[in-house]
Amino acid sequence: MRETGLRELKKRRTFDAVSAIAIGMFLEQGFDRVSVSDIAAAAEISKPTLFRYFPSKEDLVLHRIADHAGEPARVVAARAPGQSPVDALHRRFLDGLSSRDPVTGLNDVPEVLAFHDLVFSTPSLATRVHDYQVRDEESLAAALPAADPLTARLAAAQILAVQRVLARENWRRLSAGESADALYPAAVRAADAAFGQLRGGIDQV
Known part of the structure; x- marks a missing residue:
C-alpha cells in the first residue's frame, strides 16, 4: 500500500514538473515554436514517457483548466x-x-x-x-x-x-x-x- 502511494506521488511530481517546464517554455518562446521533443529533452524524459502523462501538446497546458x-x-x-x-x-x-x-x-x-x-x-x-x-x-x-x-x-x-x-x-x-x-x-x-x-x-x- 505504501509502495503504491509513493509511486503515485512520484508520478504526480513528474506530471507537475513536466507541465511547469512546458508552460515556462511556451511563455518564453511561444506555443507553436516549442516542440514536444524540445519539452521532453528539457524535462530529461523520452517522448513516449511524456505522452504517457500528456496525450497531446495542448494537455501540457490545459490540464490546469481541465481540473x-x-x-x-x-x-x-x-x-x-x-x-x-x-x-x-x-x-x-x-x-x-x-x-x-x-x-x-x-x-x-x-x-x-x-x-x-x-x-x-x-x-x-x-x-x-x-x-x-x-x-x-x-x-x-x-x-x-x-x-x-x-x-x-x-x-x-x-x-x-x-x-x-x-x-x-x-x-x-x-x-x-x-x-x-x-x-x-x-x-x-x-x-x-x-x-x-x-x-x-x-x-x-
Missing part, C-alpha cells in the same frame, strides 16, 4: 436545501472573487496573467477551452431541475455566459493595469448585477 471541468454542475448538485441553482453559483463566484480564483478573472499574479494570454492567444488552446465550456454547459444542464431539456440547456448557456463575460471583463481591466485588490469591489458589484439580471430576465436591459 475545473464540471465544477458548475457540482456546485448545483451540492447546493444547500432550498437554495436555487443561480444563488449557489452566484455565491461560488463571489467566493472565487474573494479568494482571487483565476477562474473569475480576478487574479493579477504576473504568471497567471501570462498563462491566460498564452491560452487565449493560441488558436489550438482556445479551441480546446471552448470544448471544455461546451461540456460544462451540458453537465450543468443535466444538473438543473428544469421542466424540460431545452429549458435546462438555455438556462445553463445563460449562466455560464454570465460567468465568462464577468471573468473576461476582470481580465481586461487587470491587463489594462488595474490591481486585483482595487478592482475587487467593482467586480463584486458587477457579479451581483449580472446574477440579478439572470434572476430578473432580459427584459430589464
Whole structure:
C-alpha cells in the first residue's frame, strides 16, 4: 500500500514538473515554436514517457483548466436545501472573487496573467477551452431541475455566459493595469448585477 502511494506521488511530481517546464517554455518562446521533443529533452524524459502523462501538446497546458471541468454542475448538485441553482453559483463566484480564483478573472499574479494570454492567444488552446465550456454547459444542464431539456440547456448557456463575460471583463481591466485588490469591489458589484439580471430576465436591459 505504501509502495503504491509513493509511486503515485512520484508520478504526480513528474506530471507537475513536466507541465511547469512546458508552460515556462511556451511563455518564453511561444506555443507553436516549442516542440514536444524540445519539452521532453528539457524535462530529461523520452517522448513516449511524456505522452504517457500528456496525450497531446495542448494537455501540457490545459490540464490546469481541465481540473475545473464540471465544477458548475457540482456546485448545483451540492447546493444547500432550498437554495436555487443561480444563488449557489452566484455565491461560488463571489467566493472565487474573494479568494482571487483565476477562474473569475480576478487574479493579477504576473504568471497567471501570462498563462491566460498564452491560452487565449493560441488558436489550438482556445479551441480546446471552448470544448471544455461546451461540456460544462451540458453537465450543468443535466444538473438543473428544469421542466424540460431545452429549458435546462438555455438556462445553463445563460449562466455560464454570465460567468465568462464577468471573468473576461476582470481580465481586461487587470491587463489594462488595474490591481486585483482595487478592482475587487467593482467586480463584486458587477457579479451581483449580472446574477440579478439572470434572476430578473432580459427584459430589464
